[in-house]
Amino acid sequence: MATSAAAPRRPPPVRIGSPNKNVPSTSVYRLSRAGSRIDRSRGCSKSSISELSPTTSSPSWRRKSLPPGPMSPSVPRINRSQSHARLGTFSFRREKNGGDMGYSNIPDVLPVALDRAWEAKEELKSVASLVKEFMSAAEIFGKQMAKAANGFELRDSTTLSVNGQQVPTSLRNGYNQSRESIRRTATWLSGACVGIKKYHARFVNFRHEQSKEKRYVQSESQQVEKRLQKAEDNHALAKRNFEAACKDAEKLVKKRNRLKSESKESNGKGWRKLQSQVEKSIKKTQENANIYKQKLLELRGLQKEKHETTTKLSNILYGIEKKRITETKDMLSKLSRSLLAFFQTAAHEMTNLQDTLAQIDVNADAKALVDAQVSMRGSRDAGMSTLAQYFPYEGKMLVMEGFHGNYADLTHCTAPKKKDDLVTSMDVFTNASARFEFNRFLEKERSSENLLFWEAHRTYVDMCVEAISYSARHNRTKTTPDDLSKMRRTEQKLFSVYINTDAKQQVNISDSCRNRLLKRWEIVKSQGLTDPLLFSEAAVEIEGMLKRDTLRRFVRSALYQILASERSSITEISREILQPPPLGLHVQEKKHGYRMRDTFQGRKILEWVQGRFFGSLGGNERAIKVCMTLAKDGRIVPVCEKSKAAEWSEDGYYRVVKESISRGYKRVPFPSRVVDMSGAHFRNGREVKKFLWRLLMTPKLSSVDISGCTGFTETAFKALLQTLGHVPTLTTLKLNSTNCHPLLPAIADFIQTSKSIRNLELKSNKMGEGDYQSIDPLLNAFKIGSPKLESLDISNNPIPITQLQLFAQGLEDSKSRSLHRFIFTPPISKLSSELQEKISKIIERNNKVTSTPLRAPRRPSDGQGG
Structure with missing residues (x-):
């Protein structure tokens, strides 16, 4: 290089203080990301x-x-x-x-x-x-x-x-x-x-590989941080116990000396009893001192390991950046x-x-x-x-x-196709699931307002068309005042949110288009009319811009490829479902003129689709997702009650109306929305599978109680949570006395992903004993996500006071404000009253947030703008 042959300089070390004065502080290297703008758009239109x-x-x-x-x-x-x-x-x-x-x-x-x-x-x-x-x-x-x-x-x-x-x-x-x-x-x-x-x-692929490597090394650093934090908590707890034991021993020694000086007897009964208490207290103090010493050594070892790991990660990140510069320099040169x-x-x-x-x-x-x-x-x-x-x-x-128009005729000149064109039949603007993922992609690039405006314009046009067609059906020459006021409110909202120069989510359209739109709106508003095509020019311009720029990058992403493959699978499966059955199979006429096979080689529709995905990674989950998508898209028409085919509800989950016989046992729905299976014993996986099927087939299932059930393995318990995640009406789940403490991460994922669960009971599950003293999964569920739980019961569990304090702090910092009832068993400690007071304040705050009435918007006066 042109500068010098010396080794490249690194950022100076940052001193990080230790939580204890007796533990020496360490010096680590940290790579600063000051000035990096993660929210920038990655596109170049x-x-x-x-x-x-x-x-x-x-x-x-x-x-x-x-x-x-x-x-x-x-x-x-x-x-x-x-x-x-x-x-x-x-x-x-x-x-x-x-x-x-x-x-x-x-x-x-x-x-x-x-x-x-x-x-x-x-x-x-x-x-x-x-x-x-x-x-x-x-x-x-x-x-x-x-x-x-x-x-x-x-x-x-x-x-x-x-x-x-x-x-x-x-x-x-x-x-x-x-x-x-x-x-x-x-x-x-x-x-x-x-x-x-x-x-x-080549450069884009290189950047993706470097990002994966960087995320991997950063995850290692986060794991070391978690272990160090846990060691610091254990060290602080041991220190407090040691200091408390020292104080108790000191009090007993003073009391013994005072008694000896007053009575001048060293062989009395009271003095001997006090002497035994002093010996026990000193022995307990020595035990706490040994524990404190052990935790101190562990903390020092982890801090040393963190220092070595951070130095190693700094070198790795430095090498990644250096390699990125070399690769980019080579690409720019070529x-x-x-x-x-x-x-x-x-x-x-x-x-x-x-x-x-x-x-x-x-x-x-x-x-x-x-x-x-x-x-x-x-x-x-x-x-x-x-x-x-x-x-x-x-x-x-x-x-x-x-070339001017009279010189060349280029209508027959065909350009070669690009690989990133929309080669599949799925159009992002017409498919709901693809448009939802495209909106998430735009949110990462901080340009989601363009697609939101396009969808709002589409809703506005549908509203105008529906009002006009309603008037035409009822032989009316004018639109009703209610419909007209609704259209004007929608127009006002579109202008104030997306079009005006001071709008919060101003869309990216040209100034000439914006000026024409504002001028046209003033004319229409002054004449007291509505124009369904008022925003059409802006919507066409937005759609063209998205197709030229952002949509091309979305099509090249891995998420779109997954959506396209699933859409092709759905199209292929729906063709086989809706095609005429071969001769000899019983068929039944359905509404809308569709014909649906009653059976597929003796199996139901869901089983047949699962067979199509058999052997592939996540085949069962993909089959369930395909069936739900078929039901939501209207590919499979709901059938009458007398049919034996699968019926699809409005929420997209499946059930069988009539009981069916398969593999030797009956699959019958539960007779009530509330399923109480407390104290039941499942002898094998076959009975567990039968129970899960019955849960899925029960319409509008709202409550499940499996307290005290035995025979649930770890795999069966995860299958239960996954099955209940597909029931959109479930509000209450009771898992008391099921020994589910090793599966807290799966339960935490369930309460984060479920949109309907409101009440959860985890009483008497040995949480806090042995190797399962931590309730960090539940804490992370409230820290990272926003669960909609209203009631949580973890009583009769020997959870340490430090874990409960951390959980209370997580509830206070959480974005979720839905928890109104939290039951726990506090341990006997001086901090129990403070913890209960803090929990009651959090519950009171959540109650105030949910009980605050929504204020109706005030209608503007005649002197103000519309």
Whole structure:
């Protein structure tokens, strides 16, 4: 490198204090991410190319000047006013001195500066300037090719004649040379575009791999942090116990000495009893001292391990950033060389083309040109040499700017398909599940307001169409006042939220479109009318922008590929379900004209779909998801009560109305919404499976009690929680005396994912005994997520006071405010009263939040705006 051969400098160590004065503090390395903007959009639309300029200062390497070289990416900027004056000497400036690409003087402090640079897409600034010049050069090149080809019939022939009349030699030679220049330049253009796609895809894959590696090392650091926090808690508890034992022993010794001095007897009965108490207290103090010493050694060992682990992770992260810089430097170098090679070739071909046009004697050939009246007709050679072959989305627009409409007919020129097109039948804008995931993708990029406006406009149009059709059905000439006021409120909301210049979620539309929309709205509002097409122009512009920019990145994501594969599976399965059955099978007519197979080789629909996914990873879950999606999309029409086929409820879960016989036992729904199986014994997995089936088949199941049940293995208990997660009406779950303390993580996941559970009982489950003293899973459920639990009962469990204090602090910091009843058994300690007081305050706060009435919005006065 150009700076020095010394080892690169690292950030200075940060001192972290120990929780105890007797434990020495450690020094660790931390990589700062100051200045990184995680919320930036990762896209680079066509409008953002012009905003990226090489003159803006970059935080990483722009502070030092780049050494000149033969391949320097600095290209003069050409505007439209200067382009025509420079056509005769079309060239690009280069530096005279030799050298590298100019990236050898990158600063040594890599982690902070590079993270800021690459997260903000600073690595593509130099390439963006070249791409901008390339677009300008392509436009100028297209216009010059139009002038050169005007009057020529582009066909592969050595002679040119029209109606038997020979075209002059000078014109024929100029045509041949111009045609060859077009082909050579188009070939270089194709190579440059292929290089851009290749190196950019390589860079994106490299960034994804680096992100995975970084997340892995950061997870290791978090695990060490958790272990250290647990050791610190144990150390603090041991210290408090030791100090309390010391105080008790000191009190007893003072009492014994006072008694001895007063009675002057050392053999009395009271004195001997007090002496035995003192000995027991001293023995207990020694035991607590040994425990405290052991916890202190553990804490020191973990702090040392954290120091070593953090130093190791710092080196790994440093290596990742260094490798990222090397890879990005290589990619930029190759991109610049590829683009610069095209620019040099295009400049050379333009010079030759200017010389060729100068040799044509226009005055001598004027009469022949007028008689010939030759024009381009979009022949095969024209299709092979146009820029549209290499710019599928923008090339045709550039060519149409270069060639006028009467010169070229490009309707038959087909561009090659791109790999990231929407090749599947699933359209994101029409599919509800895909649009939901697309909205989550936009929220990560901080641009979800565009899709929200598109959906709000769609709702507004449906509302207007429904009101108009209702009036037409009832022979009314005007819309009702209620519908009209509802439409105007919706219009006002759309303008205030998305369209106005001071809107909170202002959409990204052009100023001209915004001004036309505001003007049209003032006219419609002044006349007292409504226009269903009021927002159509803005919605079309938003949809086009999303399809050109953000949707392409979403299609390339792994989430879309999963959705597309599931959609293809759903389409294939629904075709087999809805197709006519073979001869000999009983069928029954359904409403809407559909026919559905009553059985599929003796199995129900769900079992048949599960068989399709048998052997694949997560096959059972995917089958259930496919069945729910089929029911929600209307692919399977609900059947009558007498049918034996599966029936689908409005919430999307499945059940069987009639009892069916399968594998030797009956699957019968429970007779009530409240299922009480307390004290039952399950002898094997077959009985557990039967119980789960009956739960699924019970309509509108609201409460399940399995307190004291035996025979549940760990796998069966997880299957129970997974099954209950698919019941959208379940509100109460009682798991008392089931020894489920090892499965607290699964229970915590259940209360986070379930949208209907309100009451949960976990009494007498030995939580806090042995190796299961921690209730961190329940604490994380309230810290990280927002469960909707209203009542939680963990009484009759020997949970330590420290764990209960941490749980109370987690409830206080949680975003959830739904918990109104929390029952626990506090241990005998001085801190129990404080803990109960803190829990009561939290419950009182939650009750106030839920009992606060919603205020109705005030209607604006006549003097204020609508």
